[in-house]
Amino acid sequence: MATTDATLCEERIRALWRRGCTGGDAAEEMRRPAGVIHVTAVGRTDDGHREVIAIGSGSPPSRTDFFLLNLCRARAEAIVTTGRILRSEPDVHHGPQGSEDEPALLAAFRRERLGLDRPPRSVVLTSGRDVDLAHPMFHGARPALVVTGTAGAAALRARSTEADVEVVELPRPDLRAVLAWLAREGCATVCVEAGPATSLDLYRPPVAVDELVLSTWEERVLPRDLRAGRFPSEAEIERLLPRAGPVAERSEESGRWSFRRRRRT
Numbered sequence: 713m714a715t716t717d718a719t720l721c722e723e724r725i726r727a728l729w730r731r732g733c734t735g736g737d738a739a740e741e742m743r744r745p746a747g748v749i750h751v752t753a754v755g756r757t758d759d760g761h762r763e764v765i766a767i768g769s770g771s772p773p774s775r776t777d778f779f780l781l782n783l784c785r786a787r788a789e790a791i792v793t794t795g796r797i798l799r800s801e802p803d804v805h806h807g808p809q810g811s812e813d814e815p816a817l818l819a820a821f822r823r824e825r826l827g828l829d830r831p832p833r834s835v836v837l838t839s840g841r842d843v844d845l846a847h848p849m850f851h852g853a854r855p856a857l858v859v860t861g862t863a864g865a866a867a868l869r870a871r872s873t874e875a876d877v878e879v880v881e882l883p884r885p886d887l888r889a890v891l892a893w894l895a896r897e898g899c900a901t902v903c904v905e906a907g908p909a910t911s912l913d914l915y916r917p918p919v920a921v922d923e924l925v926l927s928t929w930e931e932r933v934l935p936r937d938l939r940a941g942r943f944p945s946e947a948e949i950e951r952l953l954p955r956a957g958p959v960a961e962r963s964e965e966s967g968r969w970s971f972r973r974r975r976r977t
């Protein structure tokens with residue numbers, strides 16, 4: 713049988729982890745609707761805590777972490793980010809990305825294994841006060857929509873001549889409300905790319921994360937200026953997301969990394 717791009721993508725997944733969180737094959741497991749996936753990269757502090765890495769020119773790059781981020785995007789029907797991330801990463805977009813053949817392999821996996829024909833929907837949670845409507849996120853193959861409150865929606869609608877941006881107005885527009893709205897819209901797999909100020913609330917009861925895809929920079933203590941917020945302890949995450957896949961370790965240009973998936977059920 714000819715090796716297709718979707719098969720090659722599954723082989724890349726298995727090269728990292730043979731086994732999934734529920735005991736079966738890792739690539740097979742990723743065909744199922746996943747609920748809410750939180751994908752994030754952390755580093756360690758000298759007092760034994762973990763901190764979310766602030767993304768920027770000084771942050772340690774990882775090819776594997778970027779592949780996993782794009783794999784989560786490829787599995788998702790919607791990706792949630794925030795207005796603050798758009799401001800701190802002026803070039804960020806959710807279109808096909810990765811090294812060499814990765815964009816093609818991920819697109820084939822999405823299309824052929826998950827049956828998803830359209831790009832994921834990008835959703836920006838914001839107060840609406842300081843949104844750059846020229847940001848690439850609003851001008852891709854499937855432009856992002858904005859979820860905001862009443863005042864934010866009015867402000868953005870008043871700027872409708874700048875860009876044709878879809879605005880969803882929610883009475884209490886926090887991350888949980890965005891996830892509830894996306895569930896009502898029929899999104900079975902949602903990738904959360906929000907920073908710690910917003911995303912860590914999902915680990916408080918009732919826990920709203922179904923899967924965590926965690927990359928950890930193990931090389932050395934994370935410099936203070938790269939710390940975006942404290943991530944829950946390993947014991948806490950183990951308690952909340954008890955089904956753990958294996959740990960994969962890689963040595964990359966920026967040093968040693970480890971990668972692990974965990975699921976709630």
Ligand SMILES: NC(=O)c1ccc[n+]([C@@H]2O[C@H](COP(=O)([O-])OP(=O)(O)OC[C@H]3O[C@@H](n4cnc5c(N)ncnc54)[C@H](OP(=O)(O)O)[C@@H]3O)[C@@H](O)[C@H]2O)c1
Binds near residue numbers: 800
């Ligand atoms: N390592 C990783 O995997 C990773 C992932 C993501 C982010 N990061 C890093 O995390 C940092 C940014 O994260 P952060 O924790 O500071 O911010 P954040 O959680 O990403 O975003 C906070 C912003 O979300 C919007 N928001 C949150 N709650 C809202 C509500 N109830 N109503 C309306 N809008 C709301 C607001 O946007 P507006 O200000 O537009 O109103 C708010 O300023 C950056 O350094 C980034 O590089 C790292």
